[in-house]
Amino acid sequence: MLFEIMTLFPGMFESYLAESVLSRAIERKRIEVRLHNIRDWAENKHHKVDASPYGGGPGMVLKVDCVVPCVEEVRKNGKESGRLLMLTPQGKRFNQHDVEGLAQEKRILLLCGRYEGFDERISQILQPEEISIGDYVLNGGEVAAMAVMDAVIRLIPGVLGDEFSSSLDSFSRGNRFLEGPQYTRPREYRGLEVPEVLLEGNHGKISLWRAEMSVERTRKRRPDLLDS
Numbered sequence: 399m400l401f402e403i404m405t406l407f408p409g410m411f412e413s414y415l416a417e418s419v420l421s422r423a424i425e426r427k428r429i430e431v432r433l434h435n436i437r438d439w440a441e442n443k444h445h446k447v448d449a450s451p452y453g454g455g456p457g458m459v460l461k462v463d464c465v466v467p468c469v470e471e472v473r474k475n476g477k478e479s480g481r482l483l484m485l486t487p488q489g490k491r492f493n494q495h496d497v498e499g500l501a502q503e504k505r506i507l508l509l510c511g512r513y514e515g516f517d518e519r520i521s522q523i524l525q526p527e528e529i530s531i532g533d534y535v536l537n538g539g540e541v542a543a544m545a546v547m548d549a550v551i552r553l554i555p556g557v558l559g560d561e562f563s564s565s566l567d568s569f570s571r572g573n574r575f576l577e578g579p580q581y582t583r584p585r586e587y588r589g590l591e592v593p594e595v596l597l598e599g600n601h602g603k604i605s606l607w608r609a610e611m612s613v614e615r616t617r618k619r620r621p622d623l624l625d626s
């Protein structure tokens with residue numbers, strides 16, 4: 399899968415891409431990541447990518463005349479046209495269902511904004527899918543783009559060490575429950591003991607206990623998931 403990231407801050411992706419799961423996936427050619435600096439498409443000699451908003455107001459707006467040529471050039475330099483995602487707090491909220499859809503793609507283009515937003519004509523011309531990763535505001539789309547990539551990449555066969563580990567995730571296909579508690583050695587720590595049921599080796603009983611814990615945790619923390 400090819401990710402094409404368009405950003406004013408390509409450096410923000412470097413330590414993330416060097417992380418072990420990611421660098422292994424890149425090395426094994428399961429994924430390829432290309433970084434494009436939007437500033438390289440700025441027309442003017444000062445390489446200005448933003449300007450103050452018409453009508454006044456705080457902050458700066460990303461200019462249509464650098465973002466559109468950037469995306470158009472990146473888009474046409476590929477075999478697949480791919481899916482174009484624009485990361486913005488005004489977007490549709492992204493969820494695991496969207497992740498599963500993206501995991502089927504060959505090419506994903508991620509357009510990261512900064513400042514107060516994008517000139518509206520960028521959306522009118524490029525018709526991206528505008529997405530947000532949650533109800534809070536980030537300084538830019540870069541961290542959101544990494545979150546999207548991270549979620550998609552772990553569904554690609556051969557990226558995680560254990561092929562099965564993502565199919566058991568909370569929110570994976572059909573699973574609408576939070577995961578319950580997990581324990582590992584030591585059996586006792588500061589007086590806190592591992593639940594007896596996990597030590598007895600009765601797998602039927604363990605499955606039942608885990609299911610109960612999962613429902614209970616979901617009811618307490620995310621009752622909205624049980625409504626759907």
Ligand code: 6GU
Nearest residue numbers: 485486530531532536542
């Ligand atoms: Cl995609 N961008 C920004 N700037 N803030 C966000 C977001 C995206 N998703 C949630 N908050």
